[in-house]
Amino acid sequence: MASHQVLVFLLQVAVLLLLALCLGRLASRFGLPAVVGELLAGVLLGPSLLAQLAPGFSEWLLPREPAQMHLLDAVSQMAVLLLVGITGVQVDLGVLQRRRRTAIRVSLAGLLVPLALGVATGYVLVDSLMPGGTDRSVFAMFFGVAMCVSAIPVIAKTLTDMGLLHRDVGQLTLAAGTIDDAVGWFLLSIVSAMATAGLHAGSVSLSVLYLVGFVAAAWFIGRPVVRFLLRLATRSTESGVTIAITVVIILLGGVSTHALGMEAVFGAFVAGVLVGTPGAADPARLAPLRTMVQWVLAPLFLASAALRMDLTALRHGEVLVGAIVALFIAVLGKFAGAYIGARTSQLTKWEGLALGAGMNARGVVQMVVATVGLRIGVLDTASYTIILFVAIATSVTAPPLLRMAMARVEHSAEEQLRKSEHDETWSTAEPRPPKCASATPRSAESPPGTSCTSPAKTPPSTPASPT
Numbered sequence: 001m002a003s004h005q006v007l008v009f010l011l012q013v014a015v016l017l018l019l020a021l022c023l024g025r026l027a028s029r030f031g032l033p034a035v036v037g038e039l040l041a042g043v044l045l046g047p048s049l050l051a052q053l054a055p056g057f058s059e060w061l062l063p064r065e066p067a068q069m070h071l072l073d074a075v076s077q078m079a080v081l082l083l084v085g086i087t088g089v090q091v092d093l094g095v096l097q098r099r100r101r102t103a104i105r106v107s108l109a110g111l112l113v114p115l116a117l118g119v120a121t122g123y124v125l126v127d128s129l130m131p132g133g134t135d136r137s138v139f140a141m142f143f144g145v146a147m148c149v150s151a152i153p154v155i156a157k158t159l160t161d162m163g164l165l166h167r168d169v170g171q172l173t174l175a176a177g178t179i180d181d182a183v184g185w186f187l188l189s190i191v192s193a194m195a196t197a198g199l200h201a202g203s204v205s206l207s208v209l210y211l212v213g214f215v216a217a218a219w220f221i222g223r224p225v226v227r228f229l230l231r232l233a234t235r236s237t238e239s240g241v242t243i244a245i246t247v248v249i250i251l252l253g254g255v256s257t258h259a260l261g262m263e264a265v266f267g268a269f270v271a272g273v274l275v276g277t278p279g280a281a282d283p284a285r286l287a288p289l290r291t292m293v294q295w296v297l298a299p300l301f302l303a304s305a306a307l308r309m310d311l312t313a314l315r316h317g318e319v320l321v322g323a324i325v326a327l328f329i330a331v332l333g334k335f336a337g338a339y340i341g342a343r344t345s346q347l348t349k350w351e352g353l354a355l356g357a358g359m360n361a362r363g364v365v366q367m368v369v370a371t372v373g374l375r376i377g378v379l380d381t382a383s384y385t386i387i388l389f390v391a392i393a394t395s396v397t398a399p400p401l402l403r404m405a406m407a408r409v410e411h412s413a414e415e416q417l418r419k420s421e422h423d424e425t426w427s428t429a430e431p432r433p434p435k436c437a438s439a440t441p442r443s444a445e446s447p448p449g450t451s452c453t454s455p456a457k458t459p460p461s462t463p464a465s466p467t
Helices: 003-029 034-045 055-061 066-089 093-098 100-124 136-148 152-161 168-195 201-233 239-259 264-275 283-308 311-315 317-343 349-359 363-376 381-406 413-429
Strands: none
Touching: 003 034, 003 055, 003 066, 003 283, 034 152, 034 283, 034 381, 066 152, 066 239, 066 264, 066 283, 100 136, 100 168, 100 317, 100 349, 136 168, 136 317, 136 363, 136 381, 152 168, 152 264, 152 283, 152 349, 152 363, 152 381, 168 201, 168 264, 168 349, 168 363, 201 239, 201 264, 239 264, 239 283, 283 363, 311 317, 311 381, 317 349, 317 381, 349 381, 363 381
């Protein structure tokens, strides 16, 4: 690496993180999740604005050279794997076990309805949005897959920003989104095979075998191994040992699925779930890792993912119309599918709408799908821009829609208890008051009037009953 490449790379990371942090805080001031501002940071620094206002500076800061872009992509890949993995740690398997049928119904309906609408839309889109020489059936299938996926990384960040991970709807959204992602990557591999080497029954069967085999191996083999390693790590008084082992487990989960031809994000999420199983890791020891991921790696990933968004392509009338139609189909399909799955599972209408809003975020997963389509020749520049537009738009609009729906879903007693346990467990990531200089036993309380704050925990206040 040349010295100039290192300089530009470090400056890219610093500028992206600073702008993502500032816009994320600004979004929070307006009642929006930070993810909205963090995605906007990438859009502003990308070809949509900075390249138009200061093309020379934009080319210097964000050169289109593959070698330079790969450096930022590598950091983003590490960030997304850890973001998804630490989200998997917080998944409550008890809720998913009790409501697995609901999660499956919501996932399948939320997958099949937008898939069918997307395929139909792909057939009727104008020929100018389809590369010359591409089979219309392959293009329609690929467009349907792009419309049906969800983005676990963006969903995870949104639920975290909004404080909804402890809610049953949040847990169901993660579970359904994970199933959607797994099936979506499977469908993507099939469509890619149709576009390149043709579709064979053997390749489909092998993909299904890999998917089922990985989940089974992770649960029956990986779970006891992960539990053993993390219990071994707890023998150390340093929480850093547990953090390092957890990061290794998450990365190896991504390695496993990537080697099997699936997306690394899926393996990282499964690995995070294994880390979070009862009796494995102490969540309090992972609090510093969660802080690092939430405040540094996740904003950096979201901002860099949005860098490829070029809104200037929408100035062409047919591209703009295609983008609006695709966005309408994507939102309608995901909302309708999730709502149908929720209502058939005896959930309320507001829970169904909340699930639809949460799963509507497509983010970087749809960006990856679009990149694959461009690489294999199924998409051209116009259709590629349309899919990226849907990815950004759904990720930005999902949080306010989710907030509006969740405002009408009451807290259950179990959710209140889960929130209290979650706040107490992860509170070690926040700064604590200074302890007494004297060697006071941990259980002792400082007498009133002393200048030292007691290290004893204050019992959580009773949550107000929902109105």
